[in-house]
Every structure is written in structure tokens, then in C-alpha cells.
Amino acid sequence: MPSNMADDEDDPVEHEVDVFLSKSLADNLYLLQYPVRPQKMTYDEIDIHTARVKPVQKKVEIECSVNTRSPHYARSKGEQIALNVDGAFGNSAESFYSSDKMDKQVLTSTTTGDRSGRYAVGIFKDGELHLTPLHAIIQMRPSFNYLDRADQKMKADVGPAGDGGESSQDEEEEVKPVTVKFAQQESEEAKARRMASFDYLQKKQQEEAWQKLQYHNITSGRAEAERLQLYAGKGSELSEFQLQAGEYLQALMPETDQEQEEKPAMPSNVLSLMQLRTMPLHDQVKTLLTNAKVIRFSQLLALLPQGIEATAVLRSLQQVAVLVQGCWVVKSEILYPKEATSPHSGVSAEHICKGRDYVMWRFTQSRHVTRKDIASIVKLPAEDVKDILEQISRIRVNCGWEFLFTYDSEFTSRYGDIVQRQKMLWEAKYQALAKQLKIPKEHEKKFKDKDPVLLPGEKPTRRRRNSSRSSSTGTRRKRTLSGRSLSDYSDQELDAIKQDLENHEDPQSRTEEPMEVSSAELSKNLNGTMEVTPNSDCDKLKGENSTNTGDFDQEVQNFVKEKLYTRFVVSTSELRRLFQMHLAQCPPGHILSTGVSDSLLEEAVLKVGGVQLENQWPPNTQQEPIYALTKTGDRLDPARTVLLNYFTSSPKISRKQFVKAVEDGCGMTLSEHDTRLLLKDYCAQKGNTWMLKGTVPVS
Structure with a gap:
């Protein structure tokens, strides 16, 4: 095999084989394994008495003869087993064995953990490979259910002898009360649990009838005719270009839900963006809100895939969250389902939701709340109240608990209709909470006047101080x-x-x-x-002195440097997207939350050693500034310069062209490892060529 570092162009095709798919036996092709029998001892020469199958359960039973003349056969044991099973009169029609000794055994199948749909039986003939998918993979093991007949027979013989000879006619039948029960209507959840129970599944298995089979020896003519069906018939010729590459790969290796279930679960506080992108939009929004508890709309858009319309996000957002001070807070019923209880005190989810809704309503009226005031209304244990407050607020000295984020005036000014709708929902919610929690009427006015939240369009009321x-x-x-x-x-x-x-x-x-x-x-x-x-700790006065401005610039440069030194090439749009993701991970009130423009990011790129490229663009691509790191201080810096200069005249390059350009430009001979490393740092592979990152057309 060639080295893994070699490209496709250095790995020529040695031989091609036509592959055909036959489905004539796909619904009836079983692979039988015998794990308790040596490989050399096959059942090919053993007489098969009967065989039967349950197609739905993919269960098979085979009765095969036992060689009673073998020197390894214990005759006395065989006769004893036959006597226990069939009794003294073993030649009757109901006898299990046809003779006075154990002359047959039963093989019963058990399913394996392998998914049979991923396996096939192949036959290679005349330079062609014919494949037939397997219907099931089962393992055959000896069954000893016939021994149960001996136990039942023994109990039946002991039963009459233990009655003491009393006649049932001499006894009066005991009168027993009859209880009549009426079946209640079964709920969907109860029905699902009943159908998933072991008793129900076992009952369904027993209800399926056995289908008798006729056994044909491997050398028989019928077996030979069946084997011919493993070859695919010569159908109409199909063009090899009817499927796209991605569709062909998907058909060869389809995704299965079982594989997803086998993956280990991630910690509850870790959210995989890769798994998030596979979810529908509604589930993505719900998952992000459940993990973040509180989030700005701009942060939510930065975490979602690009190209999603804001109206679609808002439609899903209003189903799982409520608006508090321009920010979105996950609904209580999402965090605390009906069957859930408090991990601290065991309080039901209904009471926790009422208390949390009241806390959120209080934050719609003021910036700060105190735990003492909250606890006096919601009547929840102190640990539960603290847990609710920690989700959406932070403690402030001499102020109590302050809402986690500043008021998002950008969202409220842009989506005034949603703000008004949420305000009406909160008014209706408070009326319901006032009845459920028995809140006095003067309570609402008291806390509204204490520390109001200034909404867009509202003017602060001035209060005189007599000083x-x-x-x-x-x-x-x-x-x-x-x-x-x-x-x-x-x-x-x-x-x-x-x-x-x-x-x-x-x-x-x-x-x-x-x-x-x-x-x-x-x-x-x-x-x-x-x-x-x-x-907040990060709300600094930028015009107060030069120290704060220097800290702000240094923070931006640190972010840009970290991204540029790990990606080597970055476009303006990609840098903006990375910054939005970085800002979403920063704590509330971070120094960067004041806003960073594209021009500031571009200036930071130049300050940390990046350069703007004058590269060529492929057709049908949107052009934008691209920045690259040309020097890292190692011996490969000249090769980096040659590579980036090459893209000023062409949008793509091959591996051989790059090696030759480095030899001609700076006299260096790159190894296979260095060549591959530099190309992967600065380029993305497109077939047998490499294109600068950020310039690859979207197919």
C-alpha cells in the first residue's frame, strides 16, 4: 500500500471489479452459526428430521438425529432420558423419541447483536462479484425443552396419589364471591409501557405460529438451484453517473439510529455543536435555551447555522422562552416537566414553576430583587429559591440579585410587536400567579415603584431629594x-x-x-x-483613561492572534462568525460586549502579524478580504511565502506544482510530511487540487 501521505494522483487503480446486487433471496437468506460445535464437525452428513421457522421473530428450530452407535454415546444415559420424557410406554403416538433411547436433539436459534442489514453473502465468478444481503444472522444452540415434559409428567403422577383417595363427589363445592371489574380507558403512556413490557413481548412471540420447512441436503438438486439465485440477473445497463458521489456513499453506508444510540452520552453541561446542527431548528433553539437559561437574541443567532431567517428563529423561540428585559429566558415548564421534582427538597415541578415564573415577572418590573422578598411570596425552601435566582441573575453587594444581562434595547427597538405581545402575556401570567400564590393587590404597585426597568419609549421619573x-x-x-x-x-x-x-x-x-x-x-x-x-465587572469607562482602551485593544488582539495562529487563513466573514461565538461564551458584561466592528478586527489582524492577500478567486464565488499568517518563525516560512504568492496568479494548486514552486523559488526540497502540513494549514482539498481556505465554491 502507498503511504497515507500520498495524494490520489500517486495511488493508481490496480484492478477494477464489477459488483452486482442480487435480491432474489434477500428476504429468506439466513446465516446460521454454531458457537458450541467445533468447526470440523458440521451438520452436512447428519439426518435432519424436521425444521420450522417464525419469520417475524427470525426464529428457527431444527430437529436432527443423534448417532446412537457412536462410541461416545452413553447408552444408559440415553435410555434414562427417554424414559423420563416418554415414560415406560415410549412407542405411543405422543412420544417425543421414536425409540427407547434419546435418538435426536433440538437446535434452537438466538439472535446476535450484529445488524444483519450491514452484511451480505458474496460469490466471485468470471471477474464479477455478486452480493446478496442477509436477512438474519442467528446462532443455533441445543435446546432442552423436552426435559420439561419429564417434570410435568412427574407432577401429574404425584397429583392423584396425594389426594388421599377422597372423592370429589363427597365434597360440596365451596362458594366463592365473584368480583366484577370494569376496564378503564387506557392512556397512551400506559399503553406504551404495557407494549414494551416483557410479558407482552413474550405473549406476542408465542402467538406467532410456526411454519414448517422442508430440508434439502447441500448436494441435492434443489439446493444447487437455490444457490444459482445468489447470482444477479443480467438486467438493463445503468449509467454509472446517475447518482452523485454523496448519494452513492449514502446508499452504500446509510445512517442508522442504532449507531447514534450506541454513542456514549455527553455530560449534561456539555453541548456538542456538531450534534446540534443535525437537529431541527425548533430542537436547536430548545436545546440552546435549556443549556443557557438566559440568552440574547444576537447570541442565539451566532450559535445557529448560517442562513437561518430571524423570523423562523423567533417563531420557535416564543414557544420555549419568554422575554425579560429584552433577553430570552427559557420557560419554567421546559426546565421542570410535570413528573420532575426539586433535587434539593423534593417539591413538585408545579410549585417550582410557579415560583420561577414569579421571579421572572419581578425581573420584568425591576433590575434587582432580594431573596427574602421572593421567599415570602413563593413559599419555597431557601435552596430552591437560590437555585432559581442563580439561573437568571447574579448577586450584587448592597443591591440583592441583579438580572444576568443588561437591557437589550437593540432587540426591543427592532421587534416592537413581539415586545408588546410578551408584555401582554406577562400581564396575564401575573394575574394567574396572583390568584395561585395569593399575592395582595398592593404588592404589584410596591415593587413596580421600587426599582423600575426603563423600557424603550419610557422616560425616567425624577424624584427630588431634600439634601x-x-x-x-x-x-x-x-x-x-x-x-x-x-x-x-x-x-x-x-x-x-x-x-x-x-x-x-x-x-x-x-x-x-x-x-x-x-x-x-x-x-x-x-x-x-x-x-x-x-x-458589572467588565463595564469600564472607555474614555476615562488610556488603560481601559489598552485593555480593550489587547483583548481583541489576543482573540485574533489565537484564531490566526490556529487557522493560518481566515476571511472577514469567518472572523466575524468566530468572534460572535467567542462573545457568546464570555461571561456577562465582558469588555468585548461593548461591540467590535469589522475594521477593528482587521486592524488587530495586521497588528498580530497577519497580511491581507491579493489572491485570485474561482468563478461564481463571493469575494471578500482574506488574511493569512505568513511567518511563524520556523524553517518553513519561505515555503509559506511561495505558497501564498502562487495564489495571486491562480485560485488552485496541485501538490506537485507546490513542490516545484518551492524548489524554484527558494531552493528548498520539501518532504512529504512538510508538503502535506503546509497545504492542510492554508488550503482545502478539492479533488486532486488544493484551494485557499475561504475561496472554495459552495457546491
Whole structure:
């Protein structure tokens, strides 16, 4: 065999064989195995008395003779077995054995674990290979069910002797009460469990009738005629180009559900994107929401396959999630099915769902909640309340529990009809929760006024503070990033904002000058009012000093460098897609969540050593900037330069062309391993040629 490193062009075809598929015996071709019998001791020369089959169960039974004249046959044991089975009068019509000794045995089949549909019987003749698929693979083993007849006969003989000679006519029949039961209507779940039970399956197996077979010896004329059906008939000639390559491969090796079931289950906290892409869109959305609990719409689109319309995603999203502060939270009934219970306290799923729905409603009214207030309403154990809060919020010092993500004004401004529909659903949900949890009417107004969430189109209400200190000094009130005064917030949020201001202001100017705010840092909602970005570890003031800007640029460069040094070639669209996936994996409030444009990503590529290629494009492809890493500091850098320069004049290259170009350009002789390594780093194989990554046309 040639080396695995060789291309298809260096691996010529030595010989071709025509393959024919015969289906004449496909429904009746069994492969019989005899695991308890030596290979040399076949049943070809042994008399077969009877044979029968159950086609549905693929079960076979064969009665074959036993050589009673063999020196290895124990005559006394054989006579004893026949006596126990048939009794003293062994020549009657109901006798199992035809003589006074054990002169036959029964072979019964058992199924194997192999899937017979993946195997075939082949015959090679005249340069042609004829294949016939197997219907079943079974193993034949001796059966000893006839010994049960001996036990039944013994019990029947002992029964009359133990009655003590009493006549049944001398006894009156005992009166027994009769209980009448009426069968209830069977549910679908109960019916499915009953049909999957062992008793039901055993009953179905016993109901199938045996079909008698006629045995023909391997040397008989009938056996020879049947073997001829293993050859495929000469039908009409078919063109070898009727199937595409992918369809032909799928026909040769079809996917089976059983193989998927045999794969080991992944951990519950791990989600495979490869398996995710094989699911329908609704299941993909449901799986992502179940794992993430809370997600932005932009993050969800980045995790789904490219080309899916946003309207289709929203249609599935509204079935499995609800809108909270512009973000999507998985529904409670998805996380806690009816039959589930709390892992901490054993509380039923119904009570857990009510408590979780109330927590989500509270977050539609305010940024912060406290566990004490929640527990007083939902009446759940402390561990369950904490578990619910940890799914969709994070704890804040002096604030309680804050919703996990900032308000997604981008989604609410773009999909106003969905926001309005979700608002109406939450109003109806709260009315139901108020009755179920017995919430007082004044409770709703109390928490709405405490810490409101500013929705698009709503203006914050200003609340005056009577401060003798501010009125006496006459100093101007300090302002936050959004332009609101500190008095516009609740007392709990005010403490956190004051603490942030004290950490960032200069001690000498803390009471003399107002805080400077850059216009680039202000974000506006639909009606033009400023919006506060909630506190988080990564919500830094980018215009405050050069340190934060440097950290932001360094974070972008680290991401770009890691992708460029592992992929070597990346297009602008691919880099954007990778960044969206990276951002979805970052914790809430990450420094990159403020937004990174394509121009910033391109600048970062150039700073970390990448170059923009002036490559040729194949026909019918969409052109875009492509960046590559030309130098890594090893001995193959000249060969990398030659390879990338080659694509300035041609969109594809062969292995031999690349080796020759390196020899002519820099005098290097590449080994098979180095050639393959460089081509795989920078190119994608298309037949016998290689094309630059990102330029391969979509077939």
C-alpha cells in the first residue's frame, strides 16, 4: 500500500471489479452459526428430521438425529432420558423419541447483536462479484425443552396419589364471591409501557405460529438451484453517473439510529455543536435555551447555522422562552416537566414553576430583587429559591440579585410587536400567579415603584431629594454615564453608583468639578433619553483613561492572534462568525460586549502579524478580504511565502506544482510530511487540487 501521505494522483487503480446486487433471496437468506460445535464437525452428513421457522421473530428450530452407535454415546444415559420424557410406554403416538433411547436433539436459534442489514453473502465468478444481503444472522444452540415434559409428567403422577383417595363427589363445592371489574380507558403512556413490557413481548412471540420447512441436503438438486439465485440477473445497463458521489456513499453506508444510540452520552453541561446542527431548528433553539437559561437574541443567532431567517428563529423561540428585559429566558415548564421534582427538597415541578415564573415577572418590573422578598411570596425552601435566582441573575453587594444581562434595547427597538405581545402575556401570567400564590393587590404597585426597568419609549421619573448639604453648598449634582442625576435611582442602586464614582474620581476634584462624560460613551434608546448600563465587572469607562482602551485593544488582539495562529487563513466573514461565538461564551458584561466592528478586527489582524492577500478567486464565488499568517518563525516560512504568492496568479494548486514552486523559488526540497502540513494549514482539498481556505465554491 502507498503511504497515507500520498495524494490520489500517486495511488493508481490496480484492478477494477464489477459488483452486482442480487435480491432474489434477500428476504429468506439466513446465516446460521454454531458457537458450541467445533468447526470440523458440521451438520452436512447428519439426518435432519424436521425444521420450522417464525419469520417475524427470525426464529428457527431444527430437529436432527443423534448417532446412537457412536462410541461416545452413553447408552444408559440415553435410555434414562427417554424414559423420563416418554415414560415406560415410549412407542405411543405422543412420544417425543421414536425409540427407547434419546435418538435426536433440538437446535434452537438466538439472535446476535450484529445488524444483519450491514452484511451480505458474496460469490466471485468470471471477474464479477455478486452480493446478496442477509436477512438474519442467528446462532443455533441445543435446546432442552423436552426435559420439561419429564417434570410435568412427574407432577401429574404425584397429583392423584396425594389426594388421599377422597372423592370429589363427597365434597360440596365451596362458594366463592365473584368480583366484577370494569376496564378503564387506557392512556397512551400506559399503553406504551404495557407494549414494551416483557410479558407482552413474550405473549406476542408465542402467538406467532410456526411454519414448517422442508430440508434439502447441500448436494441435492434443489439446493444447487437455490444457490444459482445468489447470482444477479443480467438486467438493463445503468449509467454509472446517475447518482452523485454523496448519494452513492449514502446508499452504500446509510445512517442508522442504532449507531447514534450506541454513542456514549455527553455530560449534561456539555453541548456538542456538531450534534446540534443535525437537529431541527425548533430542537436547536430548545436545546440552546435549556443549556443557557438566559440568552440574547444576537447570541442565539451566532450559535445557529448560517442562513437561518430571524423570523423562523423567533417563531420557535416564543414557544420555549419568554422575554425579560429584552433577553430570552427559557420557560419554567421546559426546565421542570410535570413528573420532575426539586433535587434539593423534593417539591413538585408545579410549585417550582410557579415560583420561577414569579421571579421572572419581578425581573420584568425591576433590575434587582432580594431573596427574602421572593421567599415570602413563593413559599419555597431557601435552596430552591437560590437555585432559581442563580439561573437568571447574579448577586450584587448592597443591591440583592441583579438580572444576568443588561437591557437589550437593540432587540426591543427592532421587534416592537413581539415586545408588546410578551408584555401582554406577562400581564396575564401575573394575574394567574396572583390568584395561585395569593399575592395582595398592593404588592404589584410596591415593587413596580421600587426599582423600575426603563423600557424603550419610557422616560425616567425624577424624584427630588431634600439634601441640606447640596442646597447649602450650591454645588452641581454629579451625573452618571447616561446623563441622569444620581437622585433618579432607588436607594439601593444609588449606593453602588456612588461607590463606582468614588473609585474613578480624583480625590481632590471629588467635590469641586463634575464628572466628565464622553459623547461616544452615551447610548440612546428610541425616544432619545439616555440609558444607564448596569454595573458589572467588565463595564469600564472607555474614555476615562488610556488603560481601559489598552485593555480593550489587547483583548481583541489576543482573540485574533489565537484564531490566526490556529487557522493560518481566515476571511472577514469567518472572523466575524468566530468572534460572535467567542462573545457568546464570555461571561456577562465582558469588555468585548461593548461591540467590535469589522475594521477593528482587521486592524488587530495586521497588528498580530497577519497580511491581507491579493489572491485570485474561482468563478461564481463571493469575494471578500482574506488574511493569512505568513511567518511563524520556523524553517518553513519561505515555503509559506511561495505558497501564498502562487495564489495571486491562480485560485488552485496541485501538490506537485507546490513542490516545484518551492524548489524554484527558494531552493528548498520539501518532504512529504512538510508538503502535506503546509497545504492542510492554508488550503482545502478539492479533488486532486488544493484551494485557499475561504475561496472554495459552495457546491
